Amino acid sequence: MPPKNAQPQAKRIARERIAVLFRQAERFYRENPAWSSRCVELARKIAMRQRIRIEREFRRRFCHQCHTYLVPGANMRVRVYRGKVIATCLACGFQTRYVLRRKHERG
Numbered sequence: 001m002p003p004k005n006a007q008p009q010a011k012r013i014a015r016e017r018i019a020v021l022f023r024q025a026e027r028f029y030r031e032n033p034a035w036s037s038r039c040v041e042l043a044r045k046i047a048m049r050q051r052i053r054i055e056r057e058f059r060r061r062f063c064h065q066c067h068t069y070l071v072p073g074a075n076m077r078v079r080v081y082r083g084k085v086i087a088t089c090l091a092c093g094f095q096t097r098y099v100l101r102r103k104h105e106r107g
Contacts, residue, residue, distance in 0.1 A: 014050040018043045022058045025069045036069035037062075063089035064096065 025039035040062040047054050062069050068091045070076040077088040085098045 011050050011052050014046050014052055015055075017046055018054060018058065021046075022061060025061075029069060029071055029074075033069065033075070037067060040067055040069050060087070060096075060098070063092060063094055065089065065094035066092040068092070 021039045021043040025036040025043075028035040028039065043054065043058070044067065053059075060070075066089065068075065068089060070087070070089060072078050072087075075090045077090060079086045079088075080100060083100050085100055087096045087098070088094070089096075
């Protein structure tokens, strides 16, 4: 059994690797979209193995049904409707809805 202090370090390394994989997916998309989807698949496997959540900014960059890396305008449609952002994957048609939040103004 690993020492107790090794667990948080493994999770930190996993988060770093997930971030690197999403940066690579962004770079690879123009050349070969399949490579980008493979990066998403690997990032998900790392997150599941370490039992950590993928950060919000990364979670919104892939389809939760077909696990395709999403690029607005290329393979993803983005619409704003009644205070929600509706992101549609053009590969499988899956729709994801996010609440549109306003930034608080300081006065």
